[in-house]
Amino acid sequence: MPVDGGKMRRAVARDVLEPRIASLEGKRVLLINPPWTLLKGNIWRAVASCYPSIGLALIAAYLEHCGAAVTLLDMQAEGADDGWPSRITQRPDIIGLTATTVIFDRALAVAEMARRAWPDVPIVLGGVHSTIAPREVLENHCIDYVIRGEGERSMALLAAGVPPDGIPGLAFIRNGEYWEHPDVDVTV
DSSP states (O other), rough: TTTTTTTHHHHHHHHHSOOOSSSSSSEEEEEEEEEOOOOOOOGGGTTTOOOOOOOEEOOOOOOOHOOEEEEEEEEEEEEOOOOOGGGOOOSSSEEEEEEOOHHHHHHHHHHHHHHHSTTOOOEEEESSSHHHHHHHHHTTTTTTTTOOOHHHHHHHHHHHOGGGGGGGTTTETTTTEEEEOOOOOOOO
C-alpha cells in the first residue's frame, strides 16, 4: 500500500477518469505485480528494475473510483516469498495480476499460491503477455480470465458481476472451449 494510503490514485481517478461504469461498493480487489526472477547469469539481471506497474496503478485508481477496496501488492518492490497470502488481511473478491512474457512463469507461480489460499476467488491475468497469447495463458488451471488490452473498464465490469461474455477484452474457457469477446478496450 502506498505511503499516502491511495490518496493520489483516488485523486487521479476523480480528476481524469470517466464516470463510474459500475458500483463496486463493498468489493475487495487484490492486484499483484509479480516479482522478477533474477538468476545468476540471467540477462535480465542487468535490466531489472523496481519501477511500479503503471497499468496496475491505473486499474487500482479506477476500481477505487468505482468504490472498491483495493490492495496493491508489488512483489517487485516489496520482495516475494511463499508466505505472502498470509499477509493479506481480508479475503479478496477478485484477484488481478499483470505479466510481461519475461515474468509470465512467476505470475503463474503467484497465481497458483493465490488459488491455494482462496480456491473460489476468480483470478484474472492481464498485461502484455495475456494480450498477445490469451489461449496460452488460459491453459493454466489457476487463471480464470484474461483481459486483453486496457484493463480498467473490463476489470471493473468483471468485479461488478457483469456476465463475462459482455465484457470487452475478456477471454476465458467456457464448457471446455476458448471464448473471447471480439472487442478489445484500447482506451483509458
